[in-house]
Amino acid sequence: MPATDYQASFLGRISIRRNQVIAMDGNHEQELQDLELFSKHVSERFAELLSSPDDVPFDALLSISWLRKLLDFFLCCEAEFKGILMTGNDPSQISKPPLDRLIPEFLDRSVKALDVCNAVTNGLESVRHYQKLAEIIVSALEQKPIGDGQSRRAKKALTSLMSAMNADDKECSAAKATERSWSFSRRGVSSKDRVPEHFRSVSNQVAKNWSAAKQIQAMTNNLVQPRGAEGSGLASPVYTMSVIMVFVTWALVAAIPCQERNGLSAIHFPAPKQLNWAQSIIGLHEKIGEEWKKKEKKGTAGLLDEMQKMEKLGNILMDFTDSFQFHGDITDQKAEEAAAHAAELAETCRRMEEGLLPLQMQIREVFHRIVKTRTELLNALDQVGKSSPPLL
Amino acid sequence: MELPENLNKDSNGYESAEKIILRWDSTASEDARERMIFETDRQEADLYLQAVDEIQRSLSNVSISTSSNAGKNANAVDDHSKVNTTIQIAMARLEDEFRNILITHSSALETDSLFDPSSSSISTPSHHELEEDDTLSNDDSSHHDLLQLQLQHCESSDSSTYRSTSSIREVDLMPSEAICDLQAIAMRMISSGYLRECIQVYGSVRKSAIDSSFRKLGIEKLSIGDVQRLEWEALESKIRRWIRAAKVCVRILFASEKKLCEQIFECVGTDIDDACFMETVKGPAIQLFNFAEAISISRRSPEKLFKILDLHDALMDLLPDIEAVFDSKSSDSIRVQAAEILSRLAEAARGILSEFESAVLREPSRVPVPGGTIHPLTRYVMNYISLISDYKQTLIELIMSKPSTGSRYSGDQTTPDMEFAELEGKTPLALHLIWIIVVLQFNLDGKSKHYRDASLAHLFIMNNVHYIVQKVKGSPELREMIGDDYLRKLTGKFRQAATSYQRATWVSVLYCLRDEGLHVSGSFSSGVSKSALRERFKTFNAMFEEVHRTQATWLIPDTQLREELRISISEKLIPAYRSFLGRFRSHIESGRHPENYIKYSVEDLETAVLDFFEGYPVSQHLRKRSQ
Secondary structure: OOHHHHHHHHHHHHHHOOOOOOOOOHHHHHHHHHHHHHHHHHHHHHHHHHOOOOOOHHHOOOOHHHHHHHHHHHHHHHHHHHHHHHOOOOHHHHHOOOHHHHHHHHHHHHHHHHHHHHHHHHHHHHHHHHHHHHHHHHHHHHOOOOOHHHHHHHHHHHHHHHHHHHHHHOOOOOOOOOOOOOOOOOOOOOOHHHHHHHHOOOOOOOOOOOOHHHHHHHHOOOOOOOOHHHHOOOHHHHHHHHHHHHHHHHHHHHHOOOOOOOOOOOOOOOOOOOOHHHHHHHHHHHHHHHHHHHHHHHOOOOOOHHHHHHHHHHHHHHHHHHHHHHHOOOOHHHHHHHHHHHHHHHHHHHHHHHHHHHHHHHHHHHHHHHHHHHHHHHHHHHHHOOOOOOOO | OOOOHHHHOOHHHHHHHHHHHHHOOOOOOHHHHHOOHHHHOHHHHHHHHHHHHHHHHHHHHHHHHHHHOOOOHHHHHHHHHHHHHHHHHHHHHHHHHHHHHHHHOOOOOOHHHHOOOOOOOOOOHHHHHHHHHHHHHHHHOOOOOHHHHHHHHHHHOOHHHHHHHOOOOOOOOOOHHHHHHHHHHHHHHHHOOOHHHHHHHHHHHHHHHHHHHHHHHOOOOOOHHHHHHOOHHHHHHHHHHHHHHHHHHHHHHHHHHHHHHHHHOHHHOHHHHHHHHHHHHHHHHHHHHHHHHHHHOOOOOHHHHHHHHHHHHHHHHHHHHHHHHOOOHHHHHHHHHHHHHHHHHHHHHHHHHHHHHHHHHHOOOOOOOHHHOOOHHHHHHHHHHHHHHHOHHHHHHHOOOOOOOEOOOOOOOOOOEOOOHHHOOOOHHHHHHHHHHHHHHHHHHHHHOOOOOHHHHHHHHHHHHHHHHHHHHHOHHHHHHHOHHHHHHHHHHHHHHHHHHHHHHHHHHHHOOOOOOOEOOOOOOOOEOHHHHHHHHHHHHHHHHHHHHHHHOOEOOOHHHHHHHHHHHHHHHHHHHHHHHHHHHHHHHOOOOHHHOOOOOHHHHHHHHOOOOEOOOOOOOOOOOOO
8 A cells, every 4th residue: 555545544544533532652553554454464365365267276266275275364364363452452442342342242253153163174074975985986987998887886876976965965954865875775674764864974063953054144243344433443353354254154164065054145245345355355255155046056065166076077977877877888989088077086086185184174273263362352351350250 | 608718617606606696686686675695694695705706706817818818808808897797786785785784783882881880889870870960960050059169069079980981991882793794795895996885884884873872972962152152050060971971982982983993894904994983983073072172162260160170180081092092193183182172171270260369359349248257258269269179189280380469569559469488389279279368368358448347347357367267277188288387377367357356346445444534633532533433334334335236246157266256355354344343333332323334243244245246136235134
């Protein structure tokens, strides 16, 4: 930002607050500078995410590597935010308006974000499961020439994969699986109740009534841009960080199968379009939201790019194995095409193999960071003594 | 179609094997769908397995022949394809058989295996204890009284009840015959390259078995948000249940699953049984630890300390077993999470202690306790630190830094300071406990200033500091940590307060009974001013009545202390009155209405003193024995 602009806005703020005594010492200037820098960095980082070229598959929107970048940026923003919040400030500020209301709300959002982290981690286990199934398909179709045996094997795994992806999308509830993972239908199965469970890809670690969409919706409660005098001081960065938190959790939930995502696209994004630093985030939100709406009708397990690819390839290969089964012989051309698709699938699996574990670890890192900031804020609140005396 | 030469020898074997495989092709025949091979009979199963082996042998033969007989390709390729198909059919079947055997033998862990019948303390009663404890905890939750901390503490020392889960103990999750079958099937699947399918099936079935066990153990799926919202009392019983369940999970459930994997995949190498094990338990393990994690990050407040310490201790105890069970690379994250939770719990404990100290310092209630008796704060704090001393073993390890005290030189009036020089050689924990007592007194001193009557203020301090001393003496651990030096200081303080009280109240009363001012100098006759004397008596009576009326409602809860103070009062009052009466009664009695002035006998006063500090109001008129 050119020096003159900076000065103008700085002076502008002073004129608004003419009636208030402003500490014109270096501390205050430093604080304003930090805030400006923070907004700037946020803006830059998310612009980078928005401009990720779609044609470079590696970094495509909502691919594993894109998500990792997103989380990386979150951690950077969080660190800056923490710096602003904790250093050089009169700690009693936290207990005065508007922070006395904003901080507890922020803390509440943090807890919800933590639960989303856990749910997403659980969801990544599903993704791992798909990867494993896809690897079966790949290893079956890898063999040349593709024979009937391999085709059947691939088909079996494809069936499991597609129904797993389908079932998981139905909010991880007890699956009304349309396909069976048994190779035949069984009559008189003694333990009828237990059969459905085996269709579910991963045991669900999330509480029954927990809904990802509702959590994120709740996170947007009371999230409004601070106005006027409120906008100076710490209220602004708290708002900024909250918006980032909402976006990141929202994007994660959109990408990765998570319990109960109905209404995800209906969540109104809590940042007005005029907000400078929020432009890219809003852009991303719109882009992802559109994708979500498109797929919502078809029903998918999540927008994770690798999963999308897996689904697409799965369908193609399913057709292939079907035609193999029913038509007997396959032209060389078709066989080659199938092999190419299988190779693509193998590549997708490889990317999952490489990226899922680091992604999980990053989410864990995000978890830790949010916990740490929350703990420190809670301690600060307790120090100031605003919390009611616990003893009597 | 002729088969290549080297297959001729086995052609009969191959053909009959192929027949068996095809007969059991479930996609082709109704009959094949109806029955399971491994449920039918031993012979069928063995035949089938042999058939699979035969086909597998053929496959490798065909591969060799295919590559070496490039010329006679067409047939070879066809046969290769045919054998492959047969393999696939066999593998699909084996997968189903594998799944079926697993399902048949996968149910929740039996409660019998949860409790060691050889354990000295319990056999089946243990099952009742499990439920009993739950009802007990329900009762606890109805106690809101802070003083019930003591009661709750008794509940928390239940580590002795579950000796049976004190170390790893694997149980047999399946009959050995089933395991043999599974082994046999697994071997064939893996050698045909169907390892992935094998792991998938295994994982999915065993996972649901673990889920059932979890439900049986009462392991809930609570979100972090849920945990933050619940009342702490409700959480306490959940923590208790979790501790019990976690021991069973790690030491019995997970350990047994691991053993099962090792057994089934014995012949095929550790990586595979690791993979299966993790496939099965990773999710459940994370779910288990998520609860402890949620507790470890919950908002800190003093009443949470002891359950957090219980949780910390339980996890600490479990850690070596967690490391033993989850010893592979792929289970790093679980070990790491457990260690993280442990460290957070420790941090939480430290934080709570600090928080407690601040809270005691800041406790703002201003309404003076009626009668100058023991303040609820004093009781709470002393009970609390008695409990802390019970947890000495853990806390000594956890508390590593000294309390942050005020500085003598800071001029800060809102925080006391503590002289560390005299407290050399004390553990940080002991320093914290002493600091808490220092802070408590500081707060009490502040509170005493709200009494309008200075005597009552002193009495209040006396009562409370005495209580502190009694509590310290009553707990050997606490006493050992506080140390006799500081104890002496405290004793001195309450004695000092007693003395101050006496001075505040009785100096002026006894002043009435002094000699000076009564003798009229130079007078020839009696030398005593009758009017002055009458005044004295009247003043004395009025003052004493007032003191008696007021201080009867004051309370010294400790019987011995009460007695001692009364005796001390008597020792000064009675002789003084007696001698005053002795010297001057004749002067009054020689005048008019002596009864207006000499209202009380010595015995009357002695009796009246017995009313002091009982905490009851007495009738306005003192009992008058003599008239």
